[in-house]
Amino acid sequence: METLLVIVVVVLAIAALTQAVRIFEISSQIKGTDTDVKVDDRDNNTQGWLMFLFLIFFFGAFAWMIIEYMEVTLPISASEHGVAIDSLWDISMAVIILAFLVTQPLLFGFAFMFRGRKSRKATYMEHNNKLELFWTGIPAVILAGLILYGLTTWSNVMNPEQDEEPMIVELYAKQFGWQARYAGSDNQLGYANVRLIEGANILGVDQGDAASANDVITSELHLPAGKPVKFVFRSQDVIHSAYMPHFRMQMNCVPGTQTQFQITPTVTTAEMRSNPEVIEKVKRVNALRAERGEDPWEFDYVLLCNKICGSAHYNMQMKIVVESEEDFENWMKDQQTFAEMM
Numbered sequence: 357m358e359t360l361l362v363i364v365v366v367v368l369a370i371a372a373l374t375q376a377v378r379i380f381e382i383s384s385q386i387k388g389t390d391t392d393v394k395v396d397d398r399d400n401n402t403q404g405w406l407m408f409l410f411l412i413f414f415f416g417a418f419a420w421m422i423i424e425y426m427e428v429t430l431p432i433s434a435s436e437h438g439v440a441i442d443s444l445w446d447i448s449m450a451v452i453i454l455a456f457l458v459t460q461p462l463l464f465g466f467a468f469m470f471r472g473r474k475s476r477k478a479t480y481m482e483h484n485n486k487l488e489l490f491w492t493g494i495p496a497v498i499l500a501g502l503i504l505y506g507l508t509t510w511s512n513v514m515n516p517e518q519d520e521e522p523m524i525v526e527l528y529a530k531q532f533g534w535q536a537r538y539a540g541s542d543n544q545l546g547y548a549n550v551r552l553i554e555g556a557n558i559l560g561v562d563q564g565d566a567a568s569a570n571d572v573i574t575s576e577l578h579l580p581a582g583k584p585v586k587f588v589f590r591s592q593d594v595i596h597s598a599y600m601p602h603f604r605m606q607m608n609c610v611p612g613t614q615t616q617f618q619i620t621p622t623v624t625t626a627e628m629r630s631n632p633e634v635i636e637k638v639k640r641v642n643a644l645r646a647e648r649g650e651d652p653w654e655f656d657y658v659l660l661c662n663k664i665c666g667s668a669h670y671n672m673q674m675k676i677v678v679e680s681e682e683d684f685e686n687w688m689k690d691q692q693t694f695a696e697m698m
């Protein structure tokens with residue numbers, strides 16, 4: 357709140373100052389006094405050097421940001437398609453950073469090198485087709501390449517090769533939590549509708565549908581590593597967004613319709629916990645938690661909501677456990693089917 361007030365005060369102060377200058381200019385015009393400031397080489401020098409210093413500050417801030425924040429980025433992708441998403445990200449960032457590193461020294465460097473001087477006269481140039489072609493053509497070709505690459509990646513992610521029948525799991529969103537519904541041994545989800553929600557049947561699963569009897573509803577998401585899983589998303593109330601950062605997956609959950617996303621988890625929770633990057637992250641987080649007297653934290657995959665859906669949105673999450681197929685089967689055996697629950 358305090359920060360907001362400071363920002364408001366600064367913005368208002370700038371606005372007031374701008375208005376004051378305008379009033380001064382208008383009043384001088386009315387009075388007929390000359391407001392043109394005479395610029396000499398000393399002013400040009402000051403401005404030129406300020407441009408140069410800004411360039412150094414800008415690059416320094418850029419370097420600091422990379423050193424300071426690279427360690428809080430996500431660890432390696434825990435899903436098959438995530439590797440392609442990461443390459444797309446890395447290449448896009450490489451192009452953007454390269455453009456930044458080339459254009460900014462040109463912009464501020466030229467402003468410094470060619471700062472005004474009494475002895476120097478600027479060349480008047482009206483138009484140059486070659487230059488226009490150069491600075492329109494190059495970005496157009498690079499952007500078209502990036503867009504094409506992005507579209508191909510997207511299309512491959514959304515239409516994965518079906519060598520194996522994916523396991524069907526429904527992810528059900530409501531303010532403010534998640535529920536998973538496994539399709540059971542028939543791998544077919546029973547029909548469900550928000551109008552059928554009653555008592556313990558919190559997902560509105562149709563008890564009359566034969567496919568619903570062996571569905572399994574859980575509040576923790578367990579996945580076998582190396583097996584494709586197709587998520588079907590439903591929402592009960594508002595638009596939520598199922599976000600699994602470690603698997604590079606996100607899909608909106610929209611009331612009244614179904615959306616879907618297929619992934620293949622590749623790294624088990626235990627393997628990710630022993631990843632050096634994750635070990636470092638856990639150490640850093642736990643050092644901060646210890647300072648506050650909080651219990652240590654252990655790494656877990658999470659499903660988060662990535663749409664601001666209400667007051668407890670920030671805490672709308674579900675634990676994900678990726679394990680061996682055997683461990684998954686054992687866990688599944690302990691779960692109640694929908695028929696047993698009812």
Ligand SMILES: [Cu+2]
Binds near residue numbers: 529530663666669672
């Ligand atoms: Cu939400």
